[in-house]
Amino acid sequence: xLAFILRRLLQSIAVLLxxxxxxxxxxxxxxxxxxxxxxxxxxxxxRETLREKLGLNDPAPIQFLVFIGNAARGKFGLSYRTSxxxxxxxxxxxxxxxxxxxxxxxxxLLVGVPMGVYTGLYPRHWLSQLFQAVSLIGISLPTFxxxxxxxxxxxxxxxLLPSFGRGETVDLGWWTTNFLTWKGIQALILPxxxxxxxxxxxxxxxxxxxxxxxxxxxxxxxxRARGLTNRAINFGHALKNTLVPVITVAGLQLGAxxxxxIVTETVFAWxxxxxxxxxxxxxxxxxxxxxxxLLIGLLFVLINLTVDLLYFAVDPRLRGQGMARPAGH
Amino acid sequence: MAVVxxxxxxxxxxxxxxxxxxxxxxxxxxxxxTLLIVALAFLSPxxxxxxxxxPATLSLSDGLRxxxxxxxxxxxxxxxxxxxxxxxxxxxxxYGTRLSLVVGLASVVVAMLLGITLGLVSGxxxxxxxxxxxxxxxxxxxxxxxxxxxxxxxxVRSVISVKRHDEIALFVIVGAIGLSFWVQYARxxxxxxxxxxxxEYVQAARVIGLSPPLIMVRHVLPNVTGPVLVIATINLGLAxxxxxxxxxxxxxxxxxxxxxxxxIRLGNEVLQSGDWWITVFPGVTLAALVLAxxxxxxxxxxxxxxxxx
Numbered sequence: 001x002l003a004f005i006l007r008r009l010l011q012s013i014a015v016l017l018x019x020x021x022x023x024x025x026x027x028x029x030x031x032x033x034x035x036x037x038x039x040x041x042x043x044x045x046x047r048e049t050l051r052e053k054l055g056l057n058d059p060a061p062i063q064f065l066v067f068i069g070n071a072a073r074g075k076f077g078l079s080y081r082t083s084x085x086x087x088x089x090x091x092x093x094x095x096x097x098x099x100x101x102x103x104x105x106x107x108x109l110l111v112g113v114p115m116g117v118y119t120g121l122y123p124r125h126w127l128s129q130l131f132q133a134v135s136l137i138g139i140s141l142p143t144f145x146x147x148x149x150x151x152x153x154x155x156x157x158x159x160l161l162p163s164f165g166r167g168e169t170v171d172l173g174w175w176t177t178n179f180l181t182w183k184g185i186q187a188l189i190l191p192x193x194x195x196x197x198x199x200x201x202x203x204x205x206x207x208x209x210x211x212x213x214x215x216x217x218x219x220x221x222x223x224r225a226r227g228l229t230n231r232a233i234n235f236g237h238a239l240k241n242t243l244v245p246v247i248t249v250a251g252l253q254l255g256a257x258x259x260x261x262i263v264t265e266t267v268f269a270w271x272x273x274x275x276x277x278x279x280x281x282x283x284x285x286x287x288x289x290x291x292x293x294l295l296i297g298l299l300f301v302l303i304n305l306t307v308d309l310l311y312f313a314v315d316p317r318l319r320g321q322g323m324a325r326p327a328g329h
Numbered sequence: 330m331a332v333v334x335x336x337x338x339x340x341x342x343x344x345x346x347x348x349x350x351x352x353x354x355x356x357x358x359x360x361x362x363t364l365l366i367v368a369l370a371f372l373s374p375x376x377x378x379x380x381x382x383x384p385a386t387l388s389l390s391d392g393l394r395x396x397x398x399x400x401x402x403x404x405x406x407x408x409x410x411x412x413x414x415x416x417x418x419x420x421x422x423x424y425g426t427r428l429s430l431v432v433g434l435a436s437v438v439v440a441m442l443l444g445i446t447l448g449l450v451s452g453x454x455x456x457x458x459x460x461x462x463x464x465x466x467x468x469x470x471x472x473x474x475x476x477x478x479x480x481x482x483x484x485v486r487s488v489i490s491v492k493r494h495d496e497i498a499l500f501v502i503v504g505a506i507g508l509s510f511w512v513q514y515a516r517x518x519x520x521x522x523x524x525x526x527x528x529e530y531v532q533a534a535r536v537i538g539l540s541p542p543l544i545m546v547r548h549v550l551p552n553v554t555g556p557v558l559v560i561a562t563i564n565l566g567l568a569x570x571x572x573x574x575x576x577x578x579x580x581x582x583x584x585x586x587x588x589x590x591x592x593i594r595l596g597n598e599v600l601q602s603g604d605w606w607i608t609v610f611p612g613v614t615l616a617a618l619v620l621a622x623x624x625x626x627x628x629x630x631x632x633x634x635x636x637x638x
Contacts, residue, residue, distance in 0.1 A: 011467070014464070014468075015467070015468050015471055018468045019468070026484065030484055030487050030488060136620075137616075137620075139623075140566075140616060140619050140620040140623055141616050141619075142570045142573055142574055142577075142615070142616075142619070143574070144573075144574055144577045144578075144593070145593065145612045145615065145616060148593065148597055148600065148608055148612065149609075149612070151600065152600060152605055152608070152609070155601075156600060156601060156603055156605070157603075163601070255473075256473055259472070259473045259475070259476050260473070260475070262475075262476075262479070262578070263475075263574055263577075263578065266577075266578050266579075267597075277479070278479075278578050278579070278580070280483070281479055281480075281482060281483035281486065281580050282486075282579055282580060284483065284486045284487035286487055289480070289483050293480065296472070296476070297471075297472075300471050300472060301471070304471065
């Protein structure tokens with residue numbers, strides 16, 4: 001188990017280094033930091049002095065280390081588009097993206113898993129067939145189209161829910177939240193459904209196929225023979241044993257949710273990190289792109305690592321093997 | 330000649346694939362929908378009732394007409410209505426679908442060529458080059474394809490000026506999507522090549538003294554194409570969605586040559602005023618196309634490889 005964790009850690013570091021290299025190459029070679037800082041009428045000599053002063057004439061490996069060091073302290077330079085510090089721009093928008101992603105993930109889990117259990121237990125029931133049909137549509141429709149349709153129905157035609165922005169937010173000093181006002185919560189509903197729908201269908205299909213498999217096993221038959229109630233069998237025995245793959249997929253999908261927040265945030269004009277990234281791609285705002293890349297890279301690596309470790313925590317069989325091996329040495 | 334064709338037809342009619350196709354109504358329906366959309370798209374210059382991107386034929390007074398079924402005067406000049414500049418929605422969709430299909434197919438071809446080449450090299454030579462290619466694949470797999478495509482697009486945008494970008498947007502987006510989907514092909518091909526390269530026919534080819542590129546392309550490649558074709562069909566739907574998403578986000582094809590995604594984005598800008606048809610019809614076309622292509626891909630996967638079911 002220790003060897004496994006170590007190998008995973010090394011792999012994560014390799015991924016982070018690669019992402020860091022790409023971000024550095026972007027920052028240093030694709031965009032010209034000097035052009036972004038000075039006006040058109042700055043002479044070549046002045047540019048050269050500035051270049052020297054900023055360390056842009058140093059050997060590339062040293063520049064890379066300096067870049068990584070700065071990034072670790074949240075210093076990503078100034079945005080080409082707004083001339084604000086990139087670190088602060090991103091930090092201001094993190095709460096919006098995180099709250100949206102968490103709501104979407106909760107929606108997918110709390111609706112997707114029960115739907116999966118139901119379709120797994122009663123695969124021939126008409127409601128299960130309906131769920132299956134809906135999930136096929138959920139997988140085929142692109143996220144942005146789902147968002148637009150929801151806006152059309154609930155915001156334009158029915159006028160029930162707001163279609164853009166965060167509504168009212170409460171400023172807690174270092175965090176702005178949607179959860180404390182009614183308008184803020186209303187504003188969260190449509191974007192969360194849009195963002196979570198794909199993951200919902202994925203979880204539902206996964207739980208369904210796992211349940212179908214588990215319900216055929218001998219220990220379920222045995223539990224029935226013992227006269228346990230359906231409830232105890234379905235949830236205590238069957239669902240519990242489907243949870244290992246579900247946790248893995250749900251964890252890995254959290255990263256996908258944060259990445260796809262880019263699309264949802266654009267549809268709903270949600271002032272999050274994803275929207276900032278799209279604006280920076282449109283304007284070729286290199287420092288913001290580099291910073292976003294590093295941030296998302298770190299996030300993905302952390303999520304993947306946590307899921308790997310969680311695997312050991314959840315499945316006693318794996319843990320047993322892992323424990324036995326070091327003891328034998 | 331006629332005998333050969335007749336024989337070939339007879340063999341095709343007896344094959345497992347044809348039987349599996351015949352016995353699945355859903356697949357037949359999906360094929361029909363796909364063929365219909367493809368035909369309408371590629372015949373758009375002939376069939377489309379209007380030429381939506383020729384400014385000379387547009388008049389602003391025809392702007393924002395609702396679909397013919399809903400309009401009071403029953404005027405069928407614009408069957409699916411017009412957008413705010415008086416462009417016929419049906420014609421825009423036909424031309425837009427053609428672009429979406431072209432970008433989707435082209436990017437699948439790019440991804441396939443790149444993935445097959447790297448997979449062949451990786452599997453045939455092994456060693457350091459294999460390790461390097463597969464580690465790059467690992468890193469790329471950590472991120473969703475759309476993120477990779479966005480990043481590539483952003484880099485190209487910053488290297489060339491925004492004005493010139495519109496002219497080559499088509500190539501940029503094909504390249505970006507192609508580069509973000511190669512990993513799956515490379516891994517599959519590598520796996521099959523590692524099995525194939527130890528078989529007698531490859532050893533024989535090596536003994537005759539053929540060069541490695543020749544062996545890879547002429548002898549190994551034909552034996553690993555099955556799974557590649559399946560992945561390509563499944564990825565076609567994904568590539569079309571990715572293009573539509575990028576165009577919707579405003580970093581794909583420009584409004585001067587709109588794909589389905591661009592049309593949906595343009596329609597979305599006036600959605601709040603209730604002019605739903607400009608967005609909904611391209612959206613439905615996109616959804617129908619992707620759903621049909623996905624169903625075909627699923628069927629092909631099951632028919633060619635029962636093990637995967």
